[in-house]
Amino acid sequence: MKPAPFTYHRPADLDSLVATMADLGDEAKLLAGGQSLVPLLALRLASPTHLVDMSRVLDLRAVDVHEAGESADAGYLVVGANATQRDVELDLRIAARVPLLADALPLIAHPQIRNRGTVCGSIAHADPAAELPAVALALDARIVVRSARGTRRIDASDFFLSYLETALEPDDVVVAVEFPLAAPHTGAAFHEISRRHGDFAMAGVAASLTLDHDGRIVDARLALSGVASIPLRAAAAEAGLVGAAPTDEAFLAASSEATALLDPPDDIHATAAYRKHIAGVLVRRALRAAHERALAGFEQS
């Protein structure tokens, strides 16, 4: 065993989970799937005084599609905090309803990790090279947070602050992440380049395109992972695509726009220049793949 000693808490329901976090605050870390946290403990990069195991709060395991209606989460896929990445990956509804999420999940590490790791945990951990923070940002997902002060929703655009830092307070519990259901004629793709299958990527791109009946782009979503201390939304590139015809020229312009201001990190895995180059290539590839999938949706409908 390699982690430093800690005290273990296992609340049985959501109220006692929230109360435990209110009591322990910044001396505690939440343990869900543990696939990011336990390596940090093993390497002693983290040594919290308390670990609070949220896995026994059974109602947080649900994955629900809420169609349009009156409730606050209508029109969203709601992924509970204890739902594993593999639970969602194997859920047959996801490919049609949140295609970007479905395309990104198999790229995360390996099945052994996805069998324990949770969707919400990966987003709360906020590694900028990870897939799910970029997916959440691209889709305008909402992070549902509960604390002793009540329940609130944080927009993904306000959530990621810096490397492994989020808008969460020490006693906040992420209870779910809500992903908007895709509009008809939407295609999506997540592309990344890593040294080995399952490694953190040197750069990744989440892309989603929605077409109108004339085949023009009515909605474009682009987010980049692994090129900054947080996942980045390429808003100017998206704006350039909306209203345009989905041509290679338009995708090339989007890739120039999306990467123009990038200043990626240099490290042992890749130079900044190489990261910036592959980010541009990946933007074009992901947009092309997203477009093909949107067209395939047309043919089926």
Added chain:
Amino acid sequence: MNSAPGTPHEEAPGVRSQDVRIRVNGEDREAYVEVRTTLADVLRDEFRLTGTHLGCEHGVCGACTVLIDGRAVRSCLVFAVQLDGTDASVVTVEGLGTPEAMHPVQQAFYEAMSFQCGYCTPGFVCSTVAFLDEWRASGRPALDERDLRVALSGNLCRCTGYQSIVDGLALAVERIIGDETTTDAAITTATIITTTTE
């Protein structure tokens, strides 16, 4: 509401050590351990199931892979207390077969000589068993060599003897298809074997 740093949380109900009860290879087992003890360490040190090997102890190498409810999991990234008292069922390499009656995956690895030093083998065997069970459950879609290599990509072999391990998996796939379906499907797998051994 937070106490000052260093102030003990006397009211906090947490524990540093406790009894853990876990179902392993069909038996209910129990041990009193520090809460920071991983499932891998409980299996090896308390239950003396030393077939589960530890390589990196931080989730990279896959040597410690076991099955929890049929799914492959890294036992170094699970604390034993997380499973305590649940209905989760853990299966280690000892629970798959015996030298006299090997699991079909163990038999295939044996025949394909899917090991050099053998240290990583229990992890590869457990990952392979889970992969084949999921592949069966999803209706046995066609597999190519890339699928087999991706299936094993979460396990490292420091001898780098990957070719014979992929051969072992391909042989297990061929046996399943041969046992369960028509000759056409068996021909498809024979193609896999050929491409993976080139």
